[in-house]
Amino acid sequence: MPESLLPIRIRELRLTKGDRALLAGINLTIEDPGITVIMGPNGAGKSLMLRCLHGLIMADQGQISLGGLAVADSRSHQAMVFQNPVLLRRTVLQNLAFAAPEAAKGSPWRLIDALEAVHLADRADQPARTLSVGEQQRLALARALLTEPALLLLDEATASLDPASVVLIESLVKAQSARGTKVILVSHDHSQARRMADEIVFVSAGRVVEQRPATQFFTQPETAAAKAYLAGEILL
Amino acid sequence: MNALAEAFRLIITLDADLFEILWLSIRVSLIALAISAVISLPLGTWLAITRFPGRKFCILVLNALMGMPPVVVGLIVYLLLSRSGPLGWMGLLYTPTAMIIAQVILITPIIAALSNQVIENLHQEYHDTFYSLGVTGRRAVVAYLVDARYALTSCILAGFGRAIAEVGAVIIVGGNIDHLTRVMTTAIALETSKGNLTLALGLGAVLLVLSLLINALVISVREYAAKRQYA
Ligand SMILES: Nc1ncnc2c1ncn2[C@@H]1O[C@H](COP(=O)(O)OP(=O)(O)O)[C@@H](O)[C@H]1O
Ligand SMILES: [Mg+2]
Numbered sequence: 509m510p511e512s513l514l515p516i517r518i519r520e521l522r523l524t525k526g527d528r529a530l531l532a533g534i535n536l537t538i539e540d541p542g543i544t545v546i547m548g549p550n551g552a553g554k555s556l557m558l559r560c561l562h563g564l565i566m567a568d569q570g571q572i573s574l575g576g577l578a579v580a581d582s583r584s585h586q587a588m589v590f591q592n593p594v595l596l597r598r599t600v601l602q603n604l605a606f607a608a609p610e611a612a613k614g615s616p617w618r619l620i621d622a623l624e625a626v627h628l629a630d631r632a633d634q635p636a637r638t639l640s641v642g643e644q645q646r647l648a649l650a651r652a653l654l655t656e657p658a659l660l661l662l663d664e665a666t667a668s669l670d671p672a673s674v675v676l677i678e679s680l681v682k683a684q685s686a687r688g689t690k691v692i693l694v695s696h697d698h699s700q701a702r703r704m705a706d707e708i709v710f711v712s713a714g715r716v717v718e719q720r721p722a723t724q725f726f727t728q729p730e731t732a733a734a735k736a737y738l739a740g741e742i743l744l
Numbered sequence: 745m746n747a748l749a750e751a752f753r754l755i756i757t758l759d760a761d762l763f764e765i766l767w768l769s770i771r772v773s774l775i776a777l778a779i780s781a782v783i784s785l786p787l788g789t790w791l792a793i794t795r796f797p798g799r800k801f802c803i804l805v806l807n808a809l810m811g812m813p814p815v816v817v818g819l820i821v822y823l824l825l826s827r828s829g830p831l832g833w834m835g836l837l838y839t840p841t842a843m844i845i846a847q848v849i850l851i852t853p854i855i856a857a858l859s860n861q862v863i864e865n866l867h868q869e870y871h872d873t874f875y876s877l878g879v880t881g882r883r884a885v886v887a888y889l890v891d892a893r894y895a896l897t898s899c900i901l902a903g904f905g906r907a908i909a910e911v912g913a914v915i916i917v918g919g920n921i922d923h924l925t926r927v928m929t930t931a932i933a934l935e936t937s938k939g940n941l942t943l944a945l946g947l948g949a950v951l952l953v954l955s956l957l958i959n960a961l962v963i964s965v966r967e968y969a970a971k972r973q974y975a
Binding site: 562563564583584586587588590594596597598606607635636637638651655 | 876878975
């Protein structure tokens with residue numbers, strides 16, 4: 509099993525474009541394993557925060573450490589699933605082999621197992637980009653899990669998928685979490701957040717506004733912003 | 745009309761002169777293409793996926809070089825290879841090698857610029873995913889080349905089409921010497937000016953068919969790729 513990247517500490521993370529503070533001093537400590545769901549209005553900075561954690565972008569200021577490691581040193585233990593799956597112009601199986609070349613050589617059955625887990629085993633030789641969006645995202649998840657990440661990031665990964673794919677992806681993510689992978693998931697979908705979250709981090713206007721166990725967040729949100737968001741008053 | 749019939753006869757009887765010229769054309773252009781591809785594909789890819797000051801300028805130069813007049817390229821290669829030129833000691837002027845050099849110079853910017861655009865688009869799409877999967881350096885370059893294989897095939901065919909139809913540079917550095925450096929285009933130019941339309945028309949027809957074939961190939965490659973979402 510992968511080594512842990514906990515605790516994850518983000519200190520005073522700032523990112524400015526022009527005179528707009530996109531991230532306005534994010535402070536967040538995630539200590540517990542399980543699934544952390546990041547919620548918040550559109551444009552709050554959830555994606556930017558996740559991309560900073562993954563090392564895809566550099567903030568202007570602030571520190572991030574994961575299990576005592578800098579982002580760069582933790583990257584090989586992280587995996588990310590994006591909102592729009594990007595697959596190579598190759599077959600389904602070749603896409604997995606590309607992500608895990610050692611497994612492809614040494615233990616190819618692992619690739620088949622991974623395909624079976626996402627119900628794509630019978631599609632192994634199909635060009636990956638001819639799959640439906642839901643199937644593509646399942647393949648992207650299989651690809652991410654194949655690297656046995658200590659930290660799995662999902663950025664609205666089920667936002668535009670068919671219900672069956674959503675259910676399958678949720679159950680796989682939960683199973684992976686039960687096996688010790690820390691999961692951080694951005695979601696707009698309240699019911700999904702209720703189904704998945706052990707902990708909720710509520711982000712608004714480039715700041716972490718609230719961080720609470722999921723059960724408490726949904727029944728008694730602390731801040732006015734979170735209350736309004738849950739009541740569906742903040743759409744933007 | 746007589747000339748046309750005679751030209752057709754040359755082709756279907758596999759006329760030795762005609763096919764010697766055809767074969768030399770294809771050989772010279774294929775060798776030029778192979779050399780050019782080895783230079784231009786990695787160059788185009790590298791310019792697409794690295795970031796350094798002056799990169800944009802390099803791409804600009806590449807695009808400008810695409811439009812280089814062939815006679816100017818011919819002239820430059822001529823000056824380099826002529827007996828008093830810096831490379832004159834190699835004795836390459838008026839040889840097929842000289843024609844290959846000229847064609848390489850002509851089509852390398854074309855293939856590099858076209859492939860650069862192709863890889864640039866792919867890079868935009870793949871960048872985050874490759875970064876996330878920890879794919880960098882040589883592995884990334886190879887993956888881009890592999891994944892752009894169909895589009896790059898079209899770039900390469902465009903280069904070949906340009907090379908085989910080229911006349912200005914090749915006539916200057918090759919000299920259009922019978923049995924040695926006479927290729928389709930230079931032969932057509934010469935035979936036409938001599939009033940020998942038969943061979944000129946025969947060669948012209950072959951050249952036309954060749955160019956049609958290349959275009960047909962480009963289209964079928966494109967369709968094959970599109971069907972698999974590999975385009
Ligand atoms: N490269 C960029 N340049 C300028 N603004 C950006 C850039 N990326 C994101 N933003 C802005 O930053 C804000 C936060 O973006 P994001 O993190 O994607 O929001 P979300 O919480 O919906 O995921 C948005 O207002 C977005 O328009
Ligand atoms: Mg987002």
